[in-house]
Amino acid sequence: MRIVKSVSSMKRLVRKTKKHRLSIGLVPTMGYLHKGHLSLVRIARKKCRFLVVSIFVNPTQFGPREDLAQYPRDTRRDLRLLRKEEVDAVFIPKEKDMYPQDYDTVVRAERLSTLLCGVSRPHHFQGVTTVVLKLFNIVQPDIAVFGMKDFQQAVIIRRMIVDLNLDIRIITGSIVREPGGLAMSSRNIYLTPSQRKNATVLHTALCHARQAYRRGVRDAKKVKRCLTRKITEKKGRIDYIEIVHKDTLLPQKRLQKNTLIALAVFFGKTRLIDNILL
Amino acid sequence: MRIVKSVSSMKRLVRKTKKHRLSIGLVPTMGYLHKGHLSLVRIARKKCRFLVVSIFVNPTQFGPREDLAQYPRDTRRDLRLLRKEEVDAVFIPKEKDMYPQDYDTVVRAERLSTLLCGVSRPHHFQGVTTVVLKLFNIVQPDIAVFGMKDFQQAVIIRRMIVDLNLDIRIITGSIVREPGGLAMSSRNIYLTPSQRKNATVLHTALCHARQAYRRGVRDAKKVKRCLTRKITEKKGRIDYIEIVHKDTLLPQKRLQKNTLIALAVFFGKTRLIDNILL
Numbered sequence: 001m002r003i004v005k006s007v008s009s010m011k012r013l014v015r016k017t018k019k020h021r022l023s024i025g026l027v028p029t030m031g032y033l034h035k036g037h038l039s040l041v042r043i044a045r046k047k048c049r050f051l052v053v054s055i056f057v058n059p060t061q062f063g064p065r066e067d068l069a070q071y072p073r074d075t076r077r078d079l080r081l082l083r084k085e086e087v088d089a090v091f092i093p094k095e096k097d098m099y100p101q102d103y104d105t106v107v108r109a110e111r112l113s114t115l116l117c118g119v120s121r122p123h124h125f126q127g128v129t130t131v132v133l134k135l136f137n138i139v140q141p142d143i144a145v146f147g148m149k150d151f152q153q154a155v156i157i158r159r160m161i162v163d164l165n166l167d168i169r170i171i172t173g174s175i176v177r178e179p180g181g182l183a184m185s186s187r188n189i190y191l192t193p194s195q196r197k198n199a200t201v202l203h204t205a206l207c208h209a210r211q212a213y214r215r216g217v218r219d220a221k222k223v224k225r226c227l228t229r230k231i232t233e234k235k236g237r238i239d240y241i242e243i244v245h246k247d248t249l250l251p252q253k254r255l256q257k258n259t260l261i262a263l264a265v266f267f268g269k270t271r272l273i274d275n276i277l278l
Numbered sequence: 279m280r281i282v283k284s285v286s287s288m289k290r291l292v293r294k295t296k297k298h299r300l301s302i303g304l305v306p307t308m309g310y311l312h313k314g315h316l317s318l319v320r321i322a323r324k325k326c327r328f329l330v331v332s333i334f335v336n337p338t339q340f341g342p343r344e345d346l347a348q349y350p351r352d353t354r355r356d357l358r359l360l361r362k363e364e365v366d367a368v369f370i371p372k373e374k375d376m377y378p379q380d381y382d383t384v385v386r387a388e389r390l391s392t393l394l395c396g397v398s399r400p401h402h403f404q405g406v407t408t409v410v411l412k413l414f415n416i417v418q419p420d421i422a423v424f425g426m427k428d429f430q431q432a433v434i435i436r437r438m439i440v441d442l443n444l445d446i447r448i449i450t451g452s453i454v455r456e457p458g459g460l461a462m463s464s465r466n467i468y469l470t471p472s473q474r475k476n477a478t479v480l481h482t483a484l485c486h487a488r489q490a491y492r493r494g495v496r497d498a499k500k501v502k503r504c505l506t507r508k509i510t511e512k513k514g515r516i517d518y519i520e521i522v523h524k525d526t527l528l529p530q531k532r533l534q535k536n537t538l539i540a541l542a543v544f545f546g547k548t549r550l551i552d553n554i555l556l
Protein backbone atom coordinates (compact mmCIF):
# COMPACT_ATOMS: atom_id res chain seq x y z
CA MET A 1 0.00 0.00 0.00
CA ARG A 2 1.46 3.33 -1.09
CA ILE A 3 1.23 6.25 1.29
CA VAL A 4 1.19 9.41 -0.79
CA LYS A 5 1.68 12.71 0.97
CA SER A 6 1.76 15.31 -1.77
CA VAL A 7 -0.48 16.35 -4.64
CA SER A 8 2.36 16.12 -7.16
CA SER A 9 3.34 12.57 -6.19
CA MET A 10 -0.33 11.50 -6.25
CA LYS A 11 -0.60 12.93 -9.76
CA ARG A 12 2.51 11.04 -10.81
CA LEU A 13 1.09 7.80 -9.46
CA VAL A 14 -2.21 8.43 -11.25
CA ARG A 15 -0.44 9.06 -14.56
CA LYS A 16 1.40 5.76 -14.18
CA THR A 17 -1.79 3.92 -13.28
CA LYS A 18 -3.63 5.41 -16.27
CA LYS A 19 -0.81 4.31 -18.57
CA HIS A 20 -1.43 0.73 -17.47
CA ARG A 21 -5.12 1.38 -18.19
CA LEU A 22 -6.19 0.34 -14.70
CA SER A 23 -9.55 1.64 -13.52
CA ILE A 24 -9.25 3.90 -10.49
CA GLY A 25 -11.60 4.05 -7.50
CA LEU A 26 -11.66 6.74 -4.82
CA VAL A 27 -13.09 6.79 -1.32
CA PRO A 28 -12.65 10.30 0.12
CA THR A 29 -12.58 10.40 3.93
CA MET A 30 -11.59 12.69 6.78
CA GLY A 31 -9.92 9.75 8.54
CA TYR A 32 -10.64 8.34 12.02
CA LEU A 33 -12.14 5.47 10.12
CA HIS A 34 -15.03 3.38 11.38
CA LYS A 35 -17.02 0.49 9.98
CA GLY A 36 -19.03 2.89 7.83
CA HIS A 37 -15.92 4.02 5.99
CA LEU A 38 -14.65 0.47 5.70
CA SER A 39 -17.91 -0.66 4.11
CA LEU A 40 -17.39 2.02 1.43
CA VAL A 41 -13.82 0.85 0.92
CA ARG A 42 -15.06 -2.71 0.39
CA ILE A 43 -17.62 -1.57 -2.17
CA ALA A 44 -14.94 0.40 -4.02
CA ARG A 45 -12.45 -2.49 -3.83
CA LYS A 46 -14.80 -4.64 -5.91
CA LYS A 47 -15.41 -1.96 -8.54
CA CYS A 48 -11.90 -0.91 -9.58
CA ARG A 49 -8.37 -2.19 -10.16
CA PHE A 50 -6.54 0.62 -8.35
CA LEU A 51 -8.13 1.85 -5.13
CA VAL A 52 -7.23 5.17 -3.56
CA VAL A 53 -8.52 6.25 -0.14
CA SER A 54 -7.92 9.88 0.75
CA ILE A 55 -7.61 11.11 4.32
CA PHE A 56 -7.94 14.87 4.60
CA VAL A 57 -9.67 16.82 7.34
CA ASN A 58 -10.81 19.56 5.00
CA PRO A 59 -10.78 22.89 6.84
CA THR A 60 -13.04 24.69 4.35
CA GLN A 61 -16.05 22.54 5.19
CA PHE A 62 -15.98 23.47 8.88
CA GLY A 63 -17.70 26.64 10.08
CA PRO A 64 -15.88 29.13 12.33
CA ARG A 65 -17.55 27.78 15.48
CA GLU A 66 -17.34 24.12 14.49
CA ASP A 67 -15.08 21.30 15.60
CA LEU A 68 -12.14 21.47 13.13
CA ALA A 69 -9.48 21.66 15.85
CA GLN A 70 -11.08 18.88 17.93
CA TYR A 71 -11.95 16.62 14.99
CA PRO A 72 -10.55 13.20 15.92
CA ARG A 73 -7.46 11.97 14.09
CA ASP A 74 -5.57 8.65 14.23
CA THR A 75 -3.69 8.14 10.99
CA ARG A 76 -1.64 5.19 12.19
CA ARG A 77 -4.78 3.23 13.04
CA ASP A 78 -6.43 4.33 9.76
CA LEU A 79 -3.48 3.00 7.76
CA ARG A 80 -3.56 -0.30 9.60
CA LEU A 81 -7.26 -0.71 8.81
CA LEU A 82 -6.81 0.27 5.15
CA ARG A 83 -3.92 -2.14 4.66
CA LYS A 84 -6.28 -4.97 5.65
CA GLU A 85 -8.74 -3.85 2.98
CA GLU A 86 -6.07 -4.12 0.28
CA VAL A 87 -6.18 -0.48 -0.61
CA ASP A 88 -3.54 0.41 -3.22
CA ALA A 89 -2.79 3.96 -2.17
CA VAL A 90 -3.70 6.26 0.69
CA PHE A 91 -3.56 9.94 -0.19
CA ILE A 92 -2.85 12.15 2.84
CA PRO A 93 -2.18 15.64 1.51
CA LYS A 94 -1.11 18.55 3.68
CA GLU A 95 -3.38 21.55 4.06
CA LYS A 96 -0.78 23.92 2.53
CA ASP A 97 -0.56 21.65 -0.51
CA MET A 98 -4.34 21.58 -1.04
CA TYR A 99 -4.90 25.26 -0.25
CA PRO A 100 -1.69 27.13 -1.02
CA GLN A 101 -1.30 30.85 -0.34
CA ASP A 102 -3.44 32.91 -2.74
CA TYR A 103 -5.88 30.00 -3.14
CA ASP A 104 -9.04 31.58 -4.57
CA THR A 105 -11.36 29.13 -6.37
CA VAL A 106 -14.53 27.62 -4.92
CA VAL A 107 -17.18 25.29 -6.29
CA ARG A 108 -20.73 25.64 -5.06
CA ALA A 109 -24.13 24.06 -5.56
CA GLU A 110 -26.16 27.25 -5.48
CA ARG A 111 -29.53 25.83 -4.50
CA LEU A 112 -28.85 22.37 -3.07
CA SER A 113 -26.20 23.66 -0.67
CA THR A 114 -28.67 26.02 1.03
CA LEU A 115 -31.13 23.28 2.06
CA LEU A 116 -31.20 20.88 5.04
CA CYS A 117 -27.73 20.94 6.65
CA GLY A 118 -26.94 24.04 4.57
CA VAL A 119 -29.26 26.16 6.71
CA SER A 120 -27.20 25.85 9.89
CA ARG A 121 -23.91 25.17 8.06
CA PRO A 122 -24.00 27.79 5.27
CA HIS A 123 -20.43 27.22 3.98
CA HIS A 124 -20.19 23.49 4.61
CA PHE A 125 -21.15 22.14 1.20
CA GLN A 126 -19.08 24.71 -0.67
CA GLY A 127 -16.10 23.30 1.21
CA VAL A 128 -17.18 19.77 0.32
CA THR A 129 -17.73 20.35 -3.41
CA THR A 130 -14.48 22.30 -3.68
CA VAL A 131 -12.33 19.66 -2.01
CA VAL A 132 -14.10 16.76 -3.73
CA LEU A 133 -13.59 18.35 -7.15
CA LYS A 134 -9.92 18.85 -6.30
CA LEU A 135 -9.64 15.20 -5.22
CA PHE A 136 -11.40 14.10 -8.40
CA ASN A 137 -8.97 16.13 -10.51
CA ILE A 138 -5.95 14.79 -8.65
CA VAL A 139 -6.97 11.12 -8.48
CA GLN A 140 -9.05 11.03 -11.72
CA PRO A 141 -11.19 8.15 -10.53
CA ASP A 142 -13.60 6.17 -12.69
CA ILE A 143 -15.76 5.52 -9.65
CA ALA A 144 -16.04 7.19 -6.25
CA VAL A 145 -17.93 5.90 -3.22
CA PHE A 146 -19.81 8.03 -0.68
CA GLY A 147 -21.91 7.07 2.32
CA MET A 148 -25.67 7.45 2.50
CA LYS A 149 -25.48 8.98 5.99
CA ASP A 150 -24.33 12.17 4.24
CA PHE A 151 -27.25 11.88 1.84
CA GLN A 152 -27.31 15.56 0.89
CA GLN A 153 -23.58 15.44 0.19
CA ALA A 154 -24.09 12.54 -2.24
CA VAL A 155 -26.93 14.42 -3.99
CA ILE A 156 -24.78 17.54 -4.34
CA ILE A 157 -21.77 15.64 -5.64
CA ARG A 158 -23.90 13.77 -8.17
CA ARG A 159 -25.28 17.12 -9.30
CA MET A 160 -21.77 18.58 -9.56
CA ILE A 161 -20.62 15.69 -11.72
CA VAL A 162 -23.50 16.16 -14.14
CA ASP A 163 -23.22 19.96 -14.13
CA LEU A 164 -19.46 20.08 -14.66
CA ASN A 165 -19.52 17.29 -17.28
CA LEU A 166 -17.28 14.89 -15.38
CA ASP A 167 -17.14 11.17 -16.19
CA ILE A 168 -17.17 9.69 -12.72
CA ARG A 169 -19.65 7.12 -11.47
CA ILE A 170 -20.80 7.77 -7.92
CA ILE A 171 -21.73 4.73 -5.86
CA THR A 172 -23.39 5.15 -2.47
CA GLY A 173 -23.03 2.78 0.46
CA SER A 174 -25.75 2.13 3.02
CA ILE A 175 -25.55 3.57 6.51
CA VAL A 176 -23.68 1.30 8.89
CA ARG A 177 -25.07 1.35 12.41
CA GLU A 178 -23.90 0.48 15.89
CA PRO A 179 -25.78 -2.42 17.58
CA GLY A 180 -28.30 0.05 19.12
CA GLY A 181 -29.00 1.63 15.74
CA LEU A 182 -26.93 4.80 16.05
CA ALA A 183 -25.41 5.64 12.66
CA MET A 184 -21.62 5.24 12.68
CA SER A 185 -19.85 8.59 12.75
CA SER A 186 -16.41 9.79 13.78
CA ARG A 187 -18.23 12.36 15.89
CA ASN A 188 -19.92 9.69 18.05
CA ILE A 189 -16.83 9.70 20.31
CA TYR A 190 -17.89 13.16 21.52
CA LEU A 191 -21.03 11.64 23.11
CA THR A 192 -21.30 10.79 26.79
CA PRO A 193 -22.61 7.25 27.51
CA SER A 194 -26.10 8.59 28.29
CA GLN A 195 -26.15 10.83 25.19
CA ARG A 196 -25.09 7.86 23.10
CA LYS A 197 -27.97 5.83 24.51
CA ASN A 198 -30.46 8.65 23.96
CA ALA A 199 -29.19 9.22 20.40
CA THR A 200 -30.41 5.77 19.36
CA VAL A 201 -33.84 7.42 19.25
CA LEU A 202 -32.93 8.96 15.88
CA HIS A 203 -32.92 5.67 14.05
CA THR A 204 -35.81 4.23 16.08
CA ALA A 205 -37.98 7.26 15.36
CA LEU A 206 -37.09 7.22 11.65
CA CYS A 207 -38.02 3.51 11.49
CA HIS A 208 -41.34 4.28 13.18
CA ALA A 209 -41.97 6.96 10.58
CA ARG A 210 -41.32 4.45 7.81
CA GLN A 211 -43.69 1.99 9.48
CA ALA A 212 -46.34 4.68 9.70
CA TYR A 213 -45.83 5.37 5.96
CA ARG A 214 -46.23 1.66 5.25
CA ARG A 215 -49.46 1.68 7.27
CA GLY A 216 -50.76 4.46 5.01
CA VAL A 217 -49.82 7.67 6.82
CA ARG A 218 -49.05 10.38 4.22
CA ASP A 219 -49.21 13.70 6.07
CA ALA A 220 -45.65 15.09 6.39
CA LYS A 221 -46.58 17.52 9.18
CA LYS A 222 -48.00 14.73 11.29
CA VAL A 223 -44.88 12.61 10.78
CA LYS A 224 -42.62 15.55 11.66
CA ARG A 225 -44.58 16.23 14.85
CA CYS A 226 -44.25 12.61 15.90
CA LEU A 227 -40.49 12.55 15.20
CA THR A 228 -40.03 15.83 17.08
CA ARG A 229 -41.85 14.53 20.12
CA LYS A 230 -39.91 11.27 20.28
CA ILE A 231 -36.52 12.93 19.84
CA THR A 232 -37.22 15.78 22.27
CA GLU A 233 -38.26 13.23 24.92
CA LYS A 234 -34.71 11.87 24.70
CA LYS A 235 -33.19 15.35 25.17
CA GLY A 236 -32.32 15.75 21.49
CA ARG A 237 -32.25 19.41 20.40
CA ILE A 238 -33.56 19.47 16.86
CA ASP A 239 -31.59 21.37 14.21
CA TYR A 240 -33.98 20.22 11.47
CA ILE A 241 -36.32 17.43 10.50
CA GLU A 242 -37.21 17.62 6.82
CA ILE A 243 -39.36 15.53 4.52
CA VAL A 244 -38.12 16.03 0.97
CA HIS A 245 -37.75 14.46 -2.46
CA LYS A 246 -34.58 12.38 -2.60
CA ASP A 247 -33.21 14.04 -5.76
CA THR A 248 -34.34 17.68 -5.57
CA LEU A 249 -34.31 17.84 -1.75
CA LEU A 250 -37.43 19.99 -2.04
CA PRO A 251 -40.00 19.72 0.81
CA GLN A 252 -42.93 17.39 0.28
CA LYS A 253 -46.27 17.79 1.99
CA ARG A 254 -47.17 14.15 1.45
CA LEU A 255 -45.00 11.09 1.93
CA GLN A 256 -44.48 8.89 -1.12
CA LYS A 257 -41.98 6.54 -2.70
CA ASN A 258 -38.61 8.35 -3.04
CA THR A 259 -39.35 10.59 -0.08
CA LEU A 260 -36.35 11.16 2.14
CA ILE A 261 -36.77 11.93 5.83
CA ALA A 262 -33.58 13.64 6.94
CA LEU A 263 -32.67 15.16 10.27
CA ALA A 264 -29.92 16.79 12.27
CA VAL A 265 -30.13 16.74 16.04
CA PHE A 266 -27.84 17.95 18.81
CA PHE A 267 -27.13 15.77 21.82
CA GLY A 268 -25.22 18.10 24.09
CA LYS A 269 -22.86 19.94 21.77
CA THR A 270 -22.63 17.08 19.30
CA ARG A 271 -24.62 17.42 16.11
CA LEU A 272 -25.67 14.10 14.59
CA ILE A 273 -27.35 13.45 11.26
CA ASP A 274 -29.40 10.52 10.05
CA ASN A 275 -32.00 9.77 7.39
CA ILE A 276 -34.29 7.18 5.93
CA LEU A 277 -35.51 6.69 2.38
CA LEU A 278 -39.11 5.58 1.83
CA MET B 279 -13.58 19.99 -39.95
CA ARG B 280 -16.11 18.38 -37.63
CA ILE B 281 -19.02 20.45 -36.43
CA VAL B 282 -20.11 19.10 -33.08
CA LYS B 283 -23.40 20.24 -31.65
CA SER B 284 -23.87 18.27 -28.46
CA VAL B 285 -21.89 17.65 -25.30
CA SER B 286 -22.21 13.88 -25.64
CA SER B 287 -20.90 13.78 -29.21
CA MET B 288 -18.03 16.10 -28.27
CA LYS B 289 -17.15 13.73 -25.44
CA ARG B 290 -17.21 10.78 -27.82
CA LEU B 291 -14.89 12.58 -30.21
CA VAL B 292 -12.53 13.46 -27.35
CA ARG B 293 -12.41 9.83 -26.18
CA LYS B 294 -11.48 8.73 -29.70
CA THR B 295 -8.84 11.43 -29.98
CA LYS B 296 -7.32 10.48 -26.62
CA LYS B 297 -7.16 6.84 -27.70
CA HIS B 298 -4.96 7.89 -30.60
CA ARG B 299 -2.89 9.83 -28.03
CA LEU B 300 -3.23 13.09 -29.94
CA SER B 301 -2.68 16.27 -27.93
CA ILE B 302 -5.77 18.45 -27.78
CA GLY B 303 -5.93 22.24 -27.96
CA LEU B 304 -8.94 24.42 -27.15
CA VAL B 305 -9.78 28.00 -28.06
CA PRO B 306 -13.04 28.95 -26.31
CA THR B 307 -14.94 31.77 -28.04
CA MET B 308 -18.37 33.36 -28.10
CA GLY B 309 -18.24 33.43 -31.91
CA TYR B 310 -18.55 36.44 -34.24
CA LEU B 311 -14.87 35.87 -34.82
CA HIS B 312 -12.39 38.63 -35.61
CA LYS B 313 -8.64 38.73 -36.18
CA GLY B 314 -8.04 38.59 -32.44
CA HIS B 315 -9.76 35.20 -32.20
CA LEU B 316 -7.99 33.97 -35.33
CA SER B 317 -4.59 34.88 -33.90
CA LEU B 318 -5.42 32.66 -30.90
CA VAL B 319 -6.49 29.86 -33.21
CA ARG B 320 -3.15 30.11 -35.06
CA ILE B 321 -1.21 29.94 -31.79
CA ALA B 322 -3.20 26.88 -30.73
CA ARG B 323 -2.83 25.23 -34.14
CA LYS B 324 0.95 25.11 -33.70
CA LYS B 325 0.76 23.68 -30.17
CA CYS B 326 -1.49 20.64 -30.56
CA ARG B 327 -2.45 17.83 -32.90
CA PHE B 328 -6.22 18.09 -32.51
CA LEU B 329 -7.61 21.62 -32.34
CA VAL B 330 -11.07 22.37 -31.01
CA VAL B 331 -12.65 25.84 -31.17
CA SER B 332 -15.81 26.29 -29.15
CA ILE B 333 -18.50 28.80 -30.03
CA PHE B 334 -20.92 29.42 -27.19
CA VAL B 335 -22.50 32.71 -26.17
CA ASN B 336 -22.51 31.86 -22.50
CA PRO B 337 -25.60 33.38 -20.85
CA THR B 338 -24.29 33.09 -17.30
CA GLN B 339 -21.50 35.60 -17.87
CA PHE B 340 -23.90 38.36 -18.91
CA GLY B 341 -25.54 40.57 -16.29
CA PRO B 342 -29.31 41.15 -16.30
CA ARG B 343 -28.94 44.56 -17.99
CA GLU B 344 -26.20 43.50 -20.38
CA ASP B 345 -26.16 42.69 -24.09
CA LEU B 346 -26.83 38.93 -24.18
CA ALA B 347 -29.80 39.21 -26.57
CA GLN B 348 -28.02 41.66 -28.86
CA TYR B 349 -24.65 39.93 -28.78
CA PRO B 350 -23.64 39.55 -32.45
CA ARG B 351 -23.77 36.07 -33.98
CA ASP B 352 -22.74 34.77 -37.43
CA THR B 353 -21.98 31.08 -37.20
CA ARG B 354 -21.80 30.47 -40.92
CA ARG B 355 -19.07 33.09 -41.32
CA ASP B 356 -17.28 31.78 -38.19
CA LEU B 357 -17.18 28.27 -39.64
CA ARG B 358 -15.82 29.53 -42.94
CA LEU B 359 -13.02 31.35 -41.12
CA LEU B 360 -12.19 28.38 -38.91
CA ARG B 361 -12.05 25.99 -41.86
CA LYS B 362 -9.27 28.13 -43.34
CA GLU B 363 -7.33 27.82 -40.09
CA GLU B 364 -7.44 24.01 -40.30
CA VAL B 365 -9.35 23.61 -37.12
CA ASP B 366 -10.25 19.94 -36.47
CA ALA B 367 -13.53 20.42 -34.63
CA VAL B 368 -15.88 23.27 -33.82
CA PHE B 369 -17.96 22.71 -30.72
CA ILE B 370 -21.26 24.61 -30.80
CA PRO B 371 -23.34 23.35 -27.89
CA LYS B 372 -26.89 24.42 -27.21
CA GLU B 373 -27.74 26.34 -24.07
CA LYS B 374 -30.06 23.59 -22.80
CA ASP B 375 -27.26 21.07 -23.20
CA MET B 376 -24.77 23.16 -21.23
CA TYR B 377 -27.25 24.30 -18.57
CA PRO B 378 -29.99 21.68 -18.32
CA GLN B 379 -32.97 22.11 -16.04
CA ASP B 380 -31.95 21.85 -12.36
CA TYR B 381 -28.43 23.02 -13.22
CA ASP B 382 -26.95 24.10 -9.89
CA THR B 383 -23.12 24.17 -9.78
CA VAL B 384 -20.97 27.28 -10.09
CA VAL B 385 -17.24 27.88 -9.95
CA ARG B 386 -15.97 31.17 -8.59
CA ALA B 387 -12.69 32.95 -7.93
CA GLU B 388 -13.65 34.50 -4.63
CA ARG B 389 -11.21 37.40 -4.54
CA LEU B 390 -10.00 37.85 -8.11
CA SER B 391 -13.53 37.97 -9.52
CA THR B 392 -14.46 40.98 -7.37
CA LEU B 393 -11.69 43.24 -8.74
CA LEU B 394 -11.47 45.42 -11.89
CA CYS B 395 -14.31 44.33 -14.23
CA GLY B 396 -15.82 42.41 -11.31
CA VAL B 397 -16.88 45.64 -9.62
CA SER B 398 -19.38 46.64 -12.30
CA ARG B 399 -19.99 43.06 -13.50
CA PRO B 400 -20.35 41.16 -10.20
CA HIS B 401 -21.46 37.83 -11.73
CA HIS B 402 -19.42 37.94 -14.93
CA PHE B 403 -16.37 35.96 -13.90
CA GLN B 404 -18.40 33.32 -12.09
CA GLY B 405 -20.09 32.71 -15.44
CA VAL B 406 -16.71 32.57 -17.16
CA THR B 407 -15.02 30.17 -14.74
CA THR B 408 -18.08 27.92 -14.69
CA VAL B 409 -18.38 27.62 -18.45
CA VAL B 410 -14.62 27.35 -18.99
CA LEU B 411 -14.35 24.53 -16.46
CA LYS B 412 -17.23 22.76 -18.22
CA LEU B 413 -15.51 23.20 -21.59
CA PHE B 414 -12.24 21.93 -20.09
CA ASN B 415 -14.00 18.85 -18.74
CA ILE B 416 -15.76 18.18 -22.03
CA VAL B 417 -12.82 18.80 -24.38
CA GLN B 418 -10.03 17.73 -21.97
CA PRO B 419 -7.44 19.91 -23.66
CA ASP B 420 -3.69 19.77 -23.01
CA ILE B 421 -3.44 23.45 -23.89
CA ALA B 422 -5.99 26.28 -24.08
CA VAL B 423 -5.46 29.72 -25.58
CA PHE B 424 -6.97 32.96 -24.26
CA GLY B 425 -6.52 36.57 -25.40
CA MET B 426 -4.66 39.21 -23.41
CA LYS B 427 -7.42 41.76 -23.96
CA ASP B 428 -9.37 39.86 -21.30
CA PHE B 429 -6.35 39.98 -19.03
CA GLN B 430 -8.30 39.48 -15.79
CA GLN B 431 -10.05 36.48 -17.33
CA ALA B 432 -6.71 34.85 -18.12
CA VAL B 433 -5.45 35.52 -14.57
CA ILE B 434 -8.61 33.98 -13.08
CA ILE B 435 -8.49 30.93 -15.33
CA ARG B 436 -4.80 30.33 -14.56
CA ARG B 437 -5.69 30.58 -10.86
CA MET B 438 -8.58 28.13 -11.29
CA ILE B 439 -6.33 25.61 -13.02
CA VAL B 440 -3.81 25.72 -10.17
CA ASP B 441 -6.48 25.73 -7.47
CA LEU B 442 -8.50 22.86 -8.91
CA ASN B 443 -5.40 20.79 -9.76
CA LEU B 444 -6.02 20.62 -13.50
CA ASP B 445 -3.27 19.73 -15.96
CA ILE B 446 -3.92 22.28 -18.67
CA ARG B 447 -1.36 24.73 -20.00
CA ILE B 448 -2.80 28.18 -20.64
CA ILE B 449 -1.23 30.20 -23.43
CA THR B 450 -2.14 33.85 -23.90
CA GLY B 451 -2.16 35.68 -27.23
CA SER B 452 -1.34 39.38 -27.60
CA ILE B 453 -4.08 41.92 -28.23
CA VAL B 454 -4.80 42.35 -31.93
CA ARG B 455 -5.68 45.93 -32.87
CA GLU B 456 -7.44 47.70 -35.69
CA PRO B 457 -5.20 50.07 -37.74
CA GLY B 458 -6.11 53.01 -35.46
CA GLY B 459 -5.11 51.02 -32.37
CA LEU B 460 -8.57 50.04 -31.09
CA ALA B 461 -8.42 46.54 -29.59
CA MET B 462 -10.38 44.03 -31.68
CA SER B 463 -13.66 43.09 -30.05
CA SER B 464 -16.94 41.64 -31.24
CA ARG B 465 -18.56 44.55 -29.42
CA ASN B 466 -16.85 47.16 -31.65
CA ILE B 467 -19.73 46.80 -34.13
CA TYR B 468 -21.96 48.57 -31.60
CA LEU B 469 -19.88 51.77 -32.01
CA THR B 470 -20.90 54.66 -34.26
CA PRO B 471 -18.13 55.87 -36.60
CA SER B 472 -17.34 58.85 -34.33
CA GLN B 473 -17.33 56.67 -31.18
CA ARG B 474 -15.00 54.25 -32.93
CA LYS B 475 -12.65 57.11 -33.76
CA ASN B 476 -12.79 58.48 -30.21
CA ALA B 477 -12.23 55.01 -28.73
CA THR B 478 -8.75 54.84 -30.25
CA VAL B 479 -7.78 57.14 -27.36
CA LEU B 480 -7.73 54.08 -25.06
CA HIS B 481 -4.70 52.53 -26.70
CA THR B 482 -3.02 55.90 -27.37
CA ALA B 483 -3.41 56.94 -23.74
CA LEU B 484 -2.14 53.57 -22.46
CA CYS B 485 0.91 53.86 -24.74
CA HIS B 486 1.54 57.36 -23.38
CA ALA B 487 1.38 55.96 -19.87
CA ARG B 488 3.97 53.35 -20.76
CA GLN B 489 6.20 56.01 -22.29
CA ALA B 490 5.88 58.06 -19.12
CA TYR B 491 6.89 54.97 -17.11
CA ARG B 492 9.90 54.50 -19.37
CA ARG B 493 10.85 58.15 -18.78
CA GLY B 494 10.85 57.46 -15.03
CA VAL B 495 7.32 58.36 -13.90
CA ARG B 496 6.31 56.04 -11.04
CA ASP B 497 3.33 57.68 -9.32
CA ALA B 498 0.19 55.66 -10.10
CA LYS B 499 -2.20 58.49 -9.12
CA LYS B 500 -0.52 60.87 -11.54
CA VAL B 501 -0.71 58.33 -14.37
CA LYS B 502 -4.38 57.64 -13.62
CA ARG B 503 -5.20 61.35 -13.67
CA CYS B 504 -3.51 61.74 -17.02
CA LEU B 505 -5.35 58.73 -18.50
CA THR B 506 -8.66 59.99 -17.14
CA ARG B 507 -8.16 63.42 -18.68
CA LYS B 508 -7.23 62.09 -22.12
CA ILE B 509 -10.11 59.61 -22.25
CA THR B 510 -12.71 62.02 -20.90
CA GLU B 511 -11.68 64.56 -23.57
CA LYS B 512 -12.78 62.00 -26.16
CA LYS B 513 -16.18 61.51 -24.48
CA GLY B 514 -15.21 58.21 -22.87
CA ARG B 515 -17.15 57.53 -19.64
CA ILE B 516 -14.75 55.75 -17.34
CA ASP B 517 -15.90 52.56 -15.60
CA TYR B 518 -12.45 52.02 -14.06
CA ILE B 519 -8.80 52.69 -14.63
CA GLU B 520 -6.65 50.55 -12.35
CA ILE B 521 -2.94 50.14 -11.86
CA VAL B 522 -2.32 46.68 -10.41
CA HIS B 523 0.12 43.79 -10.15
CA LYS B 524 -0.28 41.48 -13.14
CA ASP B 525 -0.70 38.30 -11.05
CA THR B 526 -2.51 39.38 -7.89
CA LEU B 527 -4.45 42.23 -9.57
CA LEU B 528 -3.89 44.19 -6.34
CA PRO B 529 -3.56 48.01 -6.67
CA GLN B 530 -0.04 49.42 -6.82
CA LYS B 531 0.86 52.94 -5.74
CA ARG B 532 4.03 52.94 -7.80
CA LEU B 533 4.53 51.69 -11.33
CA GLN B 534 7.11 48.95 -11.82
CA LYS B 535 7.93 45.99 -14.03
CA ASN B 536 4.92 43.62 -14.07
CA THR B 537 2.49 46.44 -13.41
CA LEU B 538 -0.71 46.15 -15.43
CA ILE B 539 -2.69 49.23 -16.36
CA ALA B 540 -6.22 48.05 -17.11
CA LEU B 541 -9.32 50.02 -17.94
CA ALA B 542 -12.96 49.78 -18.92
CA VAL B 543 -14.59 52.74 -20.61
CA PHE B 544 -18.03 53.35 -22.07
CA PHE B 545 -18.41 55.04 -25.45
CA GLY B 546 -22.13 55.60 -25.66
CA LYS B 547 -23.64 52.40 -24.31
CA THR B 548 -20.72 50.25 -25.40
CA ARG B 549 -18.27 49.17 -22.72
CA LEU B 550 -14.75 48.57 -24.02
CA ILE B 551 -11.78 47.15 -22.16
CA ASP B 552 -8.08 47.47 -22.85
CA ASN B 553 -4.81 47.14 -20.95
CA ILE B 554 -1.06 47.45 -21.16
CA LEU B 555 1.66 45.55 -19.29
CA LEU B 556 4.75 47.48 -18.17
